Amino acid sequence: MSQHYQHDVLVIGSGAAGLTLALTLPEHLRIGVLSKGNLANGSTFWAQGGVAAVLDDTDTVESHVEDTLNSGAGLCREDAVRFTVEHSREAIQWLIEQGVPFTRDDETAREDGGFEFHLTREGGHSHRRIIHAADATGAAIFKALLDQARARHNIELLEQRVAVDLITERKLGQSGQRCLGAYVLNRNTGEVDTYAARFVILATGGAAKVYLYTSNPDGACGDGIAMAWRAGCRVGNLEFNQFHPTCLYHPKAKSFLVTEALRGEGALLRLPNGDRFMQRFDARAELAPRDIVARAIDHEMKRLGVDCVYLDISHKDANFIKSHFPTVYERCLEFGIDITREPIPVVPAAHYTCGGVVVDQHGHTDVPGLYAIGETSFTGLHGANRMASNSLLECFVYARSAAADITAQLEQISMPGRLPTWDASQVTDSDEDVIIAHNWDELRRFMWDYVGIVRTNKRLQRAQHRVRLLLDEIDEFYSNYRVSRDLIELRNLAQVAELMIISAMQRKESRGLHYTLDYPEQLAEAKDTILQPRLGAN
Known part of the structure; x- marks a missing residue:
């Protein structure tokens, strides 16, 4: 039998954006966080590179803003870019406070006897500003945030819950437009339950699974974008789908992304005969923005009729490679590729959805009571091309902004009344899956x-x-x-x-x-x- 649930805040999605919002809200609120599979199945866990932020004294907000605007090919909204970058340092400080073990730079001792965090550089960035946890930043961030969420008595983490559709006043035939909750399939029972909430947040990630080859996990199906569209929200810039230039090419390697940080540390792209080619496409060569690198690889593969190109970092010290890229090193070794001695076969794959549900700086959508944050949203930060490692930053900045906005409205918004139960009376079990x-x-x-x-x-x-x-x-x-x-x-x-x-x-x-x-x-x-x-x- 289907169930009814009530939360002050219902968060659909359990990645970086959703957990950050839940942890930033006041602890007296009852918060439900839905994951349609296991909690670690989202894209956050698999993010390797890091988080872009202005942290070094030689870097500036203006430089980060300019790099982002340049990468976005004229379509970034400068107010969104500036808002995100200006809040980058405080977002990183908050993550450190949550226990994220960012990699420290053993070579740069501070005057106070501690160590600076290691910053790397990625395509499109003019400075080293990517703070990271080795080459498994997403996993480190996710684990820290999940540990914090599990320790909170007011946060309910619900696995195997698949949101079917949003419930709005308009859909119920009422005069308003407000979002009142969602219908959610409980995969443990097979029933569609009803969730009522004062505020609903879409943090469901992107839609790269729409493509045959992708670096994303299986759940990246654009759920939040589709539900928001059906609920009456505008969407923006969905033609801009970022293809990561370097995913491991191997018949048994499903969706393994080879982090851009390798190129930031000197890895070179080569043709099967060993020749470099990126310098023919852009003066920045391997450090050009992702769209340029992906098109260059696609062009060379089609020109030569080859299945892949190669990413070579074997000219670097073996100990350096193993310490900075342990995940890539171990994963490639599983397929018989020793990256300290030989190049990595790579191909482009769908990676990031730059467009999404139109929101403002607080994550508001066009439907009152409904927010969208993270890859689900279209903030204007990425423009026509996302710059590396800005996406995780966007998750934290906009999740914290949305949480502050919700907190400011708490006294004005009451809990919806009892919502109609999902009607399954006219359907049968399928025998044609x-x-x-x-x-x-x-x-x-x-x-x-x-x-x-x-x-x-x-x-x-x-x-x-x-x-x-x-x-x-x-x-x-x-x-x-x-x-x-x-x-x-x-x-x-x-x-x-x-x-x-x-x-x-x-x-x-x-x-x-x-x-x-x-x-x-x-x-x-x-x-x-x-x-x-x-x-x-x-």
């Missing part, structure tokens, strides 16, 4: 082929035609059969895929991560692509 598997595979393949690193009008038109057929099939299936995690994710992924395609078709230029052979030039005026739900997606 093969349809879900087939549609999932078809969607990800045509998105990779037609809406990938290089696009054309014809490819986008083909993708649009196919996604509309899939949406019709999925809608029919959703209306007649009991929901499952696979069906919910497929429904959301197809919806976000359509929004990505529409956004790409509206941009008649090449800018940042959106590159089309039909419009190779960049227009003089930079404009965001904002889609309005009331106009529909048809």
Whole structure:
């Protein structure tokens, strides 16, 4: 039997953004944090590189802002960039206070006898400003935040809970627009439960799983973006999907990202014959922004008809490699690749969703009571191309800002009344789940082929035609059969895929991560692509 639950704050997503918000809120609030799988299944855990922040005396806010604006190809919102960077130091200090074990620099002793934190450099950055925990920063941050959350009596961590849809006043036929809660599938019972909350936060991550090849875990299905769209929120800049240039190419290596920090420490990209090639594409060579590096690799692979290129750091001291990149070293060794002696075979893969649900500096969406933070959101920070390690920073800064905003409103917002139970009276158990598997595979393949690193009008038109057929099939299936995690994710992924395609078709230029052979030039005026739900997606 389905259950009803009440929380002051319902956080959908258990990664860096969701946990940060929960930990920053007052401890007298009852907070529910939903994870659709195990708590560690999100993207945060797998983040390797680190967090960009202005921490060194030789670095400045202005420099970090300028680097971000340059990487964003004219589409960053400067107020969002400045807001994020100006709050970077306090965000890092908060993480240190939570117990995150950032790597210290043994070579730089401070006057007080301690040690400075080690800062590395990544593509697009003009200074060393990436604070990290070896090459497993995400895992270190996640563990520290999870330990803190488990120690809080007011935070309820709920695993195997898959959000199906948001509950709004409009959907209930009421006069207002406020978000009142969510319907959530409990995978332990198979029932769809009802969660009422004074505030609902979408922290569900991105949608890179829409592509066949991705560095993301299986859950990155754009759930929050799709739910927000259905609830009446605008989305922005979904044509900008970042492809990480270097994912390990090996038949048994699923979704293993080779951190950009290797290139920051001198790793070189080489063709199968050993020649370097990045200097032919950009003066910054291996340290060029990710979109340039990914397109260069894609170009060389297609030009030569090869399956991969190679990332070589074997010219560095072996002890240096093992101490700075233990995760990459050990993981590659599992596949018979000793990175201290030989290069790593790499290919580009979908990595980060730069667009998302339109929000302001407090994480407000267009629906009152509903917030979006982290990769789910579109803040304007990343523009047309995310600069390395700004995304984790965005999670912490905007989660803390949203928490402060919620705290300021507590006295004005009361708990919703009892909400209607999920109606499953007209559905049956499916005996055709093969349809879900087939549609999932078809969607990800045509998105990779037609809406990938290089696009054309014809490819986008083909993708649009196919996604509309899939949406019709999925809608029919959703209306007649009991929901499952696979069906919910497929429904959301197809919806976000359509929004990505529409956004790409509206941009008649090449800018940042959106590159089309039909419009190779960049227009003089930079404009965001904002889609309005009331106009529909048809």
